[in-house]
Amino acid sequence: MARPLTLYYAPFSRASRGLWMLEELDEPYALRLIDIRKGEQKRPEFLAINPAGKVPALRDGDRTVAESAAICAYLADRFPDAKLAPAADAPERAAYLTWLFYAASNIEPAVMARANKWDVSAYQASWGGYESVIDNIAGAVRRGPYLLGPQFTAADVILGSMVRFGVSAKLIPNRPEFTAYIAHLEARPALQRAIKIEAEYVAQLKT
């Protein structure tokens, strides 16, 4: 029998977020490598799973979830015992959803606009200016250790992955708030395992 959870995955892509999230759970899962250098994400057999032609995608039995933030939100609610999301009626749910969606829809375009020197009107774009996005994230993680304080959630997987990548790629400034936040995230065994698994896939692809 196929395992119920299968992540369609490519190393060094946004699929790393799904891998980390799965490692935070205590559920069996399989990784299915999609070689994006060969364009496998645009082949008909993968488009039947995710018509958007992107990794990650997650299969859970006959259900499919795409978009890394949706995968994290889905898994967090699907496996409540892991406590990776405040319950639907918990007061913290408001901040949890705010940060999950904020990360998904603001950080990447703001950072890419800056890196590519696009002329963005802060009034026109929903993400506003790069500086205000960076200030807003810094404010959110200042208290720590996580976005919601003591409780680590799926929103940290998404926002944390973006901050980790952004700082290492020098797309996000290395402010003390981010250094501390990244250190808290990297202390998590699940992220350490995900990093190790990713390295093994990278080595495998190189051979």
Added chain:
Amino acid sequence: MARPLTLYYAPFSRASRGLWMLEELDEPYALRLIDIRKGEQKRPEFLAINPAGKVPALRDGDRTVAESAAICAYLADRFPDAKLAPAADAPERAAYLTWLFYAASNIEPAVMARANKWDVSAYQASWGGYESVIDNIAGAVRRGPYLLGPQFTAADVILGSMVRFGVSAKLIPNRPEFTAYIAHLEARPALQRAIKIEAEYVAQLKT
């Protein structure tokens, strides 16, 4: 006593999505006008509510939700009797979350990149190329009447608002799939009420 739900709102902004969502519910709410032409969204009293300095934001008692898609996701789960989201354990939850996050993080940057002629690498940007985003949305609404078929959800409020605005602003092509989808949405009394309320606010601001 203050009503429990208060939407911080500006007409002709992304706050229109929150207004439509509230009209889909059968709950009392108040609108609090934030005059974004006067920069009220950047004033300290509003930054205390939403540090990102953007409308919409929603207050529910002492909880605050920001980001239009987060507001819709929050309200749909908060008021399950309105059936604006599949339940957490329903099979349709996977597609619901996929579309909610896809809309929130792909459509706007893809459309803005096209409108502003930004040179986006489809490989680099999570949203990929404009054409593939448009094709993907068209495929999603082709079956209709809504994203999930017969069930209207909060994902239709978000994606539907973007498609309506995009087509009317000629940022999204007027394909038959979109025309049919918009007609289904505009047949909803809640959207008709939201459009009327918005028009009244616009008139009020002009005087």
